Amino acid sequence: MLLCINPDEPKAQGSIDTAHTFTERMRIKGISKNDAKRKAYESVEALRDGLLLVRLKTNAKKLAAYRIAYLRATTDKVRKQMEDLIKSTIKKRDINNREIVKTFKRSFHFCRVAFFIDTSTATLMDGRLKILIVDTTLIPKVTFNPIQEFYLIAEFGLADADSYDSKSIAKNGKGAAKPQPDPNAKGLVVRDPDMIQMPRPFPYFAREEIGFTGKSKERMVIRLNLDLYKLHGKAMNLK
DSSP: OOSSOOTTSOOOOSOOOOHHHHHHHHTSTTOOHHHHHHHHHHHHHHHHTSEEEEEEOOOHHHHHHHHHHHHHOOSHHHHHHHHHHHHHHHHHHHHHHHHHHHHHHHHOOSSEEEEEEGGGHHHHHTTOSOEEEEOTTOSEEEEEOGGGSOEEEEEEEEEESOTTOTTTOEEOTTOOEEOOEEEEEEEEEEEOTTSOBOOTTSOOEEEOTTOSOHHHHHHHHHHHHHHHHHHHHHHHHTO
16 A cells, blocks of 8 residues: 555556546436446446545644634733644644554555545645645645546545435535535545545445544444455456
């Protein structure tokens, strides 16, 4: 497994659709279960030679609010409280992100893995050429061209209701699914390049009931790794 990738590496050959293309088609109303299964098989085959991008949280909005409160504080006591909150938030964030990187390095082997910070999400979704990739130092290392690489996105957080379930999704004027967050569904979620949750039967969600401890996160990564291998095995058996 590679923490950082070389954008000049040769890409997987074949006629597989890009992630953007097949997920857009899957949002069309009335898609059959067989079609969804076929696309899940195609995507897991492409991911085997592609890249899983793991999104790391920056807590940017929370930190910005603390910094504004610090600047507006009228007493030394309040300024000290905000300063302590800023320092503790950054410390907890960095410890958590390093833990996530190390966990994937130890326990995920299905495909190559790289990491990026959530403030680069808009750049990635807009299809611009480069985003930042980070490793265990949490320092930007290399650039990545999303157009030339098949990739999916994983993150620890809340899962949506099944984005491709016609009974639960909401549609906008263009027919794209609007995610329906489930406040009770915390886990490791896999999304497409548009940040839309992957559809069944793709293993888009690994859940751990006991919470987001280090051991729990590792179990979720192991579960996702195993489920991807299982789906890939089924896809290969059909050939």
